[in-house]
Each structure stands twice: as structure tokens, then as C-alpha cells.
Amino acid sequence: MTSFFEKGRAFFGRETFGLLLLMAAMVLAFSLASPKFLGLANLSSMGFQAPLLGLLTIAMLAPMISGGFNLAVIYTANLSGLTFAWVLLQFGGPEAGMGAILLGTVAALIVGATAGAVMGLVIAYVGAHPILVSLAMMIFLRGLGEFLTKGGDISGFPESIAVLGHGTLLGIPVPMILFGLVALVWHILLRRSRHGFAVYMVGSNIRAAEYSGLNTKRTLVAIYALSGLVCAIAGILMLSRFNSVRVGHGEALLLITVLAIFLGGIDPFGGHGKVAPVILSVLILQVLSSGLNLIGANQHLATAVWGLFLVAVMIVRSERFQESVQSFTVALHHMSKPAGGKS
Amino acid sequence: MAGDVNEGYALRLKGVTKVFGGIKALDNVDFDVRAGEVHCLAGENGCGKSTLIKIVTGVYRPETADLIELFGEKLEAITPVMARAKGVSVIWQDLALFPNMSVAENIAFDEMVGLRPKGVDHAGMKTRAAAVLARLGVTLDLNAPLESLLIAQRQVVAIARALMNDARLIFMDEPTASLTQSETDRLLDIVRKLSADGVAIVFVSHRLAEVLEIASRVTAVRDGRLVGVYPTKGMTQARLGELMTGHLLEDKVVAASKDSGPIVFQASGLTRPKQFTDIDLTIHAGEVVGLVGLIGAGRTELAHTIMGMTQAASGTMQLQGKPYRPASIRDAIAQGLAYVSEDRLQLGLLQKQSIADNAAIAVLDTLLDGTGLISPAKKDDLITGWVKKLGIKIGKPENAISTLSGGNQQKVVLAKWLATQPKLLILDSPTVGVDVGARAGIFRIVRELADQGLAILLITDEVTEAMFNADRVLHMAQGRIIAAHDPRTTSVAQMEAAIYA
Numbered sequence: 001m002t003s004f005f006e007k008g009r010a011f012f013g014r015e016t017f018g019l020l021l022l023m024a025a026m027v028l029a030f031s032l033a034s035p036k037f038l039g040l041a042n043l044s045s046m047g048f049q050a051p052l053l054g055l056l057t058i059a060m061l062a063p064m065i066s067g068g069f070n071l072a073v074i075y076t077a078n079l080s081g082l083t084f085a086w087v088l089l090q091f092g093g094p095e096a097g098m099g100a101i102l103l104g105t106v107a108a109l110i111v112g113a114t115a116g117a118v119m120g121l122v123i124a125y126v127g128a129h130p131i132l133v134s135l136a137m138m139i140f141l142r143g144l145g146e147f148l149t150k151g152g153d154i155s156g157f158p159e160s161i162a163v164l165g166h167g168t169l170l171g172i173p174v175p176m177i178l179f180g181l182v183a184l185v186w187h188i189l190l191r192r193s194r195h196g197f198a199v200y201m202v203g204s205n206i207r208a209a210e211y212s213g214l215n216t217k218r219t220l221v222a223i224y225a226l227s228g229l230v231c232a233i234a235g236i237l238m239l240s241r242f243n244s245v246r247v248g249h250g251e252a253l254l255l256i257t258v259l260a261i262f263l264g265g266i267d268p269f270g271g272h273g274k275v276a277p278v279i280l281s282v283l284i285l286q287v288l289s290s291g292l293n294l295i296g297a298n299q300h301l302a303t304a305v306w307g308l309f310l311v312a313v314m315i316v317r318s319e320r321f322q323e324s325v326q327s328f329t330v331a332l333h334h335m336s337k338p339a340g341g342k343s
Numbered sequence: 344m345a346g347d348v349n350e351g352y353a354l355r356l357k358g359v360t361k362v363f364g365g366i367k368a369l370d371n372v373d374f375d376v377r378a379g380e381v382h383c384l385a386g387e388n389g390c391g392k393s394t395l396i397k398i399v400t401g402v403y404r405p406e407t408a409d410l411i412e413l414f415g416e417k418l419e420a421i422t423p424v425m426a427r428a429k430g431v432s433v434i435w436q437d438l439a440l441f442p443n444m445s446v447a448e449n450i451a452f453d454e455m456v457g458l459r460p461k462g463v464d465h466a467g468m469k470t471r472a473a474a475v476l477a478r479l480g481v482t483l484d485l486n487a488p489l490e491s492l493l494i495a496q497r498q499v500v501a502i503a504r505a506l507m508n509d510a511r512l513i514f515m516d517e518p519t520a521s522l523t524q525s526e527t528d529r530l531l532d533i534v535r536k537l538s539a540d541g542v543a544i545v546f547v548s549h550r551l552a553e554v555l556e557i558a559s560r561v562t563a564v565r566d567g568r569l570v571g572v573y574p575t576k577g578m579t580q581a582r583l584g585e586l587m588t589g590h591l592l593e594d595k596v597v598a599a600s601k602d603s604g605p606i607v608f609q610a611s612g613l614t615r616p617k618q619f620t621d622i623d624l625t626i627h628a629g630e631v632v633g634l635v636g637l638i639g640a641g642r643t644e645l646a647h648t649i650m651g652m653t654q655a656a657s658g659t660m661q662l663q664g665k666p667y668r669p670a671s672i673r674d675a676i677a678q679g680l681a682y683v684s685e686d687r688l689q690l691g692l693l694q695k696q697s698i699a700d701n702a703a704i705a706v707l708d709t710l711l712d713g714t715g716l717i718s719p720a721k722k723d724d725l726i727t728g729w730v731k732k733l734g735i736k737i738g739k740p741e742n743a744i745s746t747l748s749g750g751n752q753q754k755v756v757l758a759k760w761l762a763t764q765p766k767l768l769i770l771d772s773p774t775v776g777v778d779v780g781a782r783a784g785i786f787r788i789v790r791e792l793a794d795q796g797l798a799i800l801l802i803t804d805e806v807t808e809a810m811f812n813a814d815r816v817l818h819m820a821q822g823r824i825i826a827a828h829d830p831r832t833t834s835v836a837q838m839e840a841a842i843y844a
Contacts, residue, residue, distance in 0.1 A: 193715075194707045200700070201700070204696050205693045207690055211682070212704040213677075214704065
């Protein structure tokens with residue numbers, strides 16, 4: 001039994017393995033509580049819901065590893081979605097063709113990346129704190145979006161758009177595939193590329209990184225631009241899922257992305273963290289909320305449980321807790337030994 | 344020694360053993376300090392010095408001890424409360440003071456903690472703090488926040504705080520590591536004053552010269568075992584270094600005339616207002632040029648300009664005969680310069696990151712595979728290669744760099760820069776916080792590099808370091824290079840006299 005835990009830890013890494021165990025325990029508990037939990041309907045509904053939070057979390061992740069923050073993820077996604085919608089409406093709304101969809105996608109990605117790059121430029125060259133810069137951008141984008149939409153919904157898109165948010169490919173929800181691809185690219189970017197390497201170094205000690213010859217300013221601009229790009233993908237997905245665009249859609253997810261990131265063991269001060277445990281955290285949060293929903297608990301209760309969950313995780317991860325667990329197991333070990341041995 | 348008479352001893356330990364995870368950090372060690380004595384505890388990093396201090400202050404409990412005696416009183420064990428009540432105090436290298444509190448508050452800190460919620464007696468506190476400072480012969484602004492003070496002044500505040508608690512035995516951990524020569528002299532005066540007052544001081548320092556100057560006896564510890572207790576009279580630095588490391592570390596002048604080789608770097612008339620003026624500097628291939636002077640003489644500022652971090656107002660630089668004017672540190676690195684910063688903790692290394700990443704950070708471009716991604720195999724090869732070449736002692740390459748000793752950290756810094764295959768290597772105080780054995784190792788590497796044709800600029804605060812490792816020594820004062828010395832024809836005493844005059 002011990003060797004199973006040790007092997008798992010060594011293979012997946014401490015963080016990921018712990019989360020895998022947690023996820024397994026929760027899936028087991030919920031499937032015992034409700035037979036519907038492992039049913040196709042529930043699994044597929046989870047597969048459609050989780051990717052939105054997942055994409056937004058990824059957009060938050062890289063700035064956090066670089067020692068920063070991106071409070072503007074939701075409104076960047078909204079504005080990108082708005083851009084997409086606007087292009088579609090210019091080309092006839094429901095009658096818009098494939099060319100318009102392609103053009104809209106590109107325009108949305110450009111808007112998202114630009115919003116991010118502007119934040120990156122201010123953070124890198126002015127030296128302002130990322131929380132303040134992204135807060136300013138968030139308020140700017142919200143105001144701009146509300147001004148453009150007059151606070152209302154925009155809808156009337158071609159039906160083919162729905163495939164993105166509601167379709168399946170080989171039985172797998174399309175949003176899940178999209179999320180998986182983005183996560184994979186993000187993983188490779190962070191762990192294997194020069195740019196990713198620089199992100200970790202900048203997050204750890206930006207001056208030492210600069211002294212070692214890294215281009216820290218370019219790194220910061222690029223990381224926020226990429227974050228904005230992922231926001232745009234989330235914005236397009238949101239448009240397809242809700243079949244409408246509204247500034248403020250997904251607002252409640254902002255701090256949940258932070259929750260998922262901390263659950264994934266990312267160092268809040270930057271410099272450390274991986275994509276895989278963060279993805280797992282997103283899935284765990286989804287399992288928790290779908291599971292509670294299935295056994296008939298109130299949706300708001302699920303949110304409350306998420307909060308408690310984070311507190312519990314922090315306690316379990318604390319050094320003091322780990323030490324006492326260790327001394328407890330040592331004590332158990334001694335007790336189980338036959339009397340006479342020194343203790 | 345005084346045998347079993349316990350009169351006159353501040354501390355006596357006999358047969359102390361402390362085990363961590365199966366490894367004996369201290370193995371049957373004896374240690375004693377006489378009242379009013381200045382005693383030096385010498386040994387390399389990791390030899391057990393800190394463990395010994397923590398046993399005396401009650402942080403650790405030894406597994407076995409034949410005798411623990413504080414101020415003539417035999418004890419079963421020492422607890423932190425007991426240590427403080429009896430007047431044992433430690434001033435760690437980081438001082439453990441409060442930067443945003445005032446000098447008086449820092450000195451009287453323990454008094455404020457003890458008070459019941461009656462409030463703080465600010466006036467009385469200041470009077471008492473002033474009295475303690477007067478006892479040390481120092482005047483400081485009692486209301487100034489601590490962070491506005493120089494490191495040397497903060498040191499005095501830490502000592503005053505210890506005295507406020509009626510300390511009779513003070514351990515000082517590397518107290519002079521960040522002090523200039525004149526500040527060190529003043530600190531040593533204070534230590535002498537305390538000693539005359541009957542306060543015993545245990546001095547832990549890597550700087551053997553000042554150890555021999557201030558202490559009357561020295562206890563040498565190596566690998567957790569007692570090497571011996573020696574009077575400092577008649578002891579030499581070389582002998583003490585040998586006792587600490589087990590190797591004979593004899594300093595000798597290695598300088599040779601290297602000015603026949605091709606010129607690698609040349610600066611003429613380099614000026615940056617308020618930092619340095621009219622600097623002419625030539626470094627040949629295979630040459631180690633020492634640059635000595637007081638802190639504030641402009642040495643580090645000059646290095647920063649050579650590295651492109653700041654721009655000169657006038658003057659020119661040439662690298663291998665071509666005009667050289669770096670726009671940024673990246674530009675300088677790309678052109679073949681490397682800079683080992685004096686601040687290893689903040690600027691030289693990313694302390695939270697792994698050994699491997701710290702070593703690879705400057706040469707990522709050479710580690711890519713066909714797809715443009717970093718190849719883990721190439722990265723591994725890089726690390727293992729340099730670990731072997733420089734004799735770096737590490738656990739796993741993915742461990743944090745902060746798990747290494749100062750000497751091994753500095754070797755990783757060297758590896759990082761040597762991997763870039765530089766033409767000119769600038770070493771800025773490369774042995775700060777590096778113990779004597781590792782120091783010799785680093786300079787062995789420096790000499791080998793020079794022999795292979797690398798041009799090296801060695802900036803150092805320690806005259807002996809320049810004297811025994813450089814081919815030429817330049818003396819910088821108030822932003823100007825005012826003299827050049829040849830180690831073969833100058834003595835350490837002459838050079839020190841010139842610099843500290």
C-alpha cells in the first residue's frame with residue numbers, strides 16, 4: 001500500500017497525485033450517493049460546463065506564475081466575444097457564412113491579445129503592480145462593453161456556431177476538446193519553451209532574471225498577450241454556449257479561477273506551478289458542484305463548499321499538519337510493534 | 344587549562360553529541376568560553392557551528408552531553424527561556440531586527456513584549472536605550488527608523504539589544520560580513536570594550552585575519568568534531584585554515600606578466616558623473632586584474648557600466664579591438680561578457696529555483712532541440728558536465744539552489760557564466776559568504792580559467808584576495824584608479840596601508 005502511494009507520488013508529482021486521489025475519492029462518494037453521477041447525461045453535462053472555467057483559469061495561470069495577476073480575464077473574454085458577435089452581425093447575423101465566422105474569430109483573438117499586451121506593456125515598462133494594472137483594464141473593458149451594448153444582450157448568430165459550444169466529436173464534447181488542446185499547448189509552452197522558462201524566472205526574481213540576460217520586459221508583454229488570447233477563446237466559447245453575448249457573462253467565475261489555481265498548488269508569489277494540477281483542480285470543482293447538484297443540494301451551497309474546500313486544502317498542505325500526520329503515523333507504527341521495543 | 348575549577352567560565356560543554364536524521368552534526372564536542380573572553384568558533388559551513396550555538400541557546404537539545412554548565416551552574420539541559428534569563432544572546436547574521444521600528448524600540452524590544460497591556464513607557468525606554476548606547480560609546484538617533492541606518496549601525500543596535508537583556512555571553516554570527524574595513528575596526532573596538540566589561544563574546548567569522556586580531560582563543564571544528572582549542576598568539580591564517588579544512592591552504596603570489604597576450608578589453612577615459620572618472624583599464628587574455636578599494640570607491644559602478652547596465656557619459660570601450668558600447672546587460676552578455684554579482688542572494692541566483700535552471704538560464708539558446716523547445720537531455724548534460732568540471736557538490740539538479748552552501752552556490756554561478764563561453768569575466772566580491780575551503784576551490788578555478796586564456800577582472804574588498812590571486816592589482820579611490828601594484832614586488836601590509844590610509 002505504501003509503495004503504491006510512493007510510486008504514484010514519484011510518477012505524477014506530489015501535487016498532481018494528491019489531487020488525483022482526491023478526485024477519485026469524490027467520484028466514488030458521489031457515485032455511491034447517486035447512481036446518476038456516472039451516467040452519460042451527467043458526465044456529458046460536466047464535459048460541457050467545465051471547459052469555460054478551465055480556459056479562464058489557464059488565462060489566469062501564466063500571469064500568476066510570472067508573479068502577477070490578471071483581474072481582467074472575464075471582461076477580456078466578454079469584449080472578444082462582443083467583437084466576434086459584431087463581425088457576425090455585419091455579415092447578416094443568422095445568415096453569416098464560414099468566412100464571416102473565420103474573420104470574427106481572428107478579430108476576437110486580436111482584441112483579446114491586444115488587451116493583454118497593453119497590460120503587459122504597462123506592467124513591464126511602467127513597473128506598475130499587475131493587480132492595479134489589470135484592475136484598471138477590467139474596469140475600462142467593462143465600461144467600454146456596457147457602453148457599446150447599452151447593457152443588453154446581443155444575439156442572432158448562425159446555427160453552425162452552436163457546434164463549438166454544444167457539439168460532440170467521437171462522443172467527446174467539443175468544448176472539452178478545445179480546452180484539452182489549449183491546456184496541452186500551455187503545458188508545453190510553460191515547461192519546454194524558452195519563453196515559459198523565462199516566465200518562471202521572472203516570477204521568482206525579476207532582477208536576478210534580468211542580470212542573467214533574460215529579456216524580462218518582452219516576457220511580461222508576451223505572457224499577458226497570451227493570457228488575453230486564451231480569454232478570447234473563452235469568450236468565443238461563451239458566445240456559443242449561451243448563444244448570446246452580454247458584458248458580465250461569467251463574472252462570477254473570476255475568483256473561482258483563483259480558487260482553482262491555489263487548489264492546484266501554484267505559489268501565490270510566483271515562480272512555481274504546473275498546468276496539470278490546475279486542470280485537475282478545475283475538474284474537481286466541477287465534480288463537486290455537479291455531484292452536489294445531483295444529490296439535490298442547493299447550487300449556492302456548492303459555492304459555499306468550494307470555499308470550505310480551499311480552507312481545508314490549505315490546512316492539509318501546511319507544514320504543521322504534515323508534521324503532525326507524520327508523527328501520528330510514527331506513533332501508530334510504534335504502537336503496532338510488540339511491546340519491549342524502545343519507543 | 345583550568346581543569347575542573349569552574350570559576351571564571353561563562354560556558355562549559357563536554358562531550359556534546361547531536362544527531363540529525365542519523366548524521367552526527369556534533370560528535371562528542373567540548374567547548375568552553377571564559378568570562379570576558381573573546382573566543383572564536385572556527386569551521387567551514389556545515390561543520391556544526393550553528394548547531395553548537397543553538398544548543399547553548401536552548402533551540403536544540405543534545406542527544407548526549409557529559410557536562411552543560413552556564414556561569415558555573417551545572418544544568419541538565421538548556422531551554423530558550425533559561426538561556427535568555429542567564430544572559431546568553433545570539434546576534435545572527437540577519438540581525439533579526441524590525442526595520443520599520445525606531446532604534447529605541449528595537450533596543451528595548453524585549454522589555455515591550457514583557458509588559459502587560461498597560462502601555463509602553465516610551466520615555467523610560469529611550470533613557471535606557473541611550474544608556475546602553477553610551478556604554479558602547481556610540482551615538483545614534485533613537486527616533487530614527489532602523490531601516491534608515493547603515494548595516495554597521497544596525498549591528499550596534501543588535502548588540503545594544505543584547506546588552507539590554509543583561510547579556511553576559513554573546514554569540515556573533517559573521518558580524519563583519521557586510522561591513523567595510525573601518526566599520527569592522529569600530530565593531531572590533533566595541534567587542535573589546537564589552538570584553539573588558541566582563542562580557543564573553545564568541546565570534547564566528549570567515550575572515551580569519553580579524554579572528555586572529557580580536558580573539559584570544561580559537562576553537563576549531565571540522566565535520567562535527569572538535570579539532571582543538573588554540574591560543575591565537577602565534578597562530579597564522581594559513582595554519583587556522585588548515586585546521587578548519589584539513590588541507591594546507593597556503594597563500595602564495597601567483598602573479599606573472601601577462602601583458603604580452605592579446606588585449607581583450609580596453610577602456611579609456613571612461614567617466615560616469617558621481618561614480619567614476621577617467622578610467623583607463625586594459626585586460627589581456629589570460630590575465631587576472633584585481634580591483635581593490637573601499638566600498639563606495641566606484642568599483643561595482645564601473646562593472647555595471649562595462650556590463651551595459653548603466654551608460655558612461657564619456658570615454659570609450661573596446662572588446663578585442665572593436666568598439667564596444669553595450670546597450671543593455673543582454674547586449675553585453677551576447678558580446679561575450681559575464682558578471683558574477685556581489686549580491687549572490689538577490690541578483691546572482693534565483694534562490695527559489697532549481698540548481699539546473701540556475702545553471703541553464705544564460706544559455707537556453709544552446710539547449711534547444713529540432714522543434715525549438717528546450718531539450719531536457721541537453722539540459723541534463725550541461726548540468727552534469729559543469730558539476731563534474733567545477734567539482735560542485737549537489738544533491739539532485741532539480742533541488743532548489745538554496746539547498747547548497749555558499750561556496751557551491753557560487754560555483755553554480757560560475758558554471759552559468761562559463762557556459763556562455765565569455766571573453767571577459769567580471770568577478771565582483773566572489774567569496775562573500777563563502778568559507779575558507781570553498782574559497783580556495785573557487786580561486787583554483789579562476790586561475791585555471793586564466794591559464795586557458797580568459798580575461799578576468801576581480802573586484803574584491805580583501806587585499807589578500809587580490810594579492811594572492813591577481814596578476815596585477817589596481818587601486819580605486821573616489822572613482823579614480825590611483826595606483827597599480829605588482830603583487831610580486833609589494834607586500835600585503837604596503838597595499839593595505841595604501842588603501843586604508
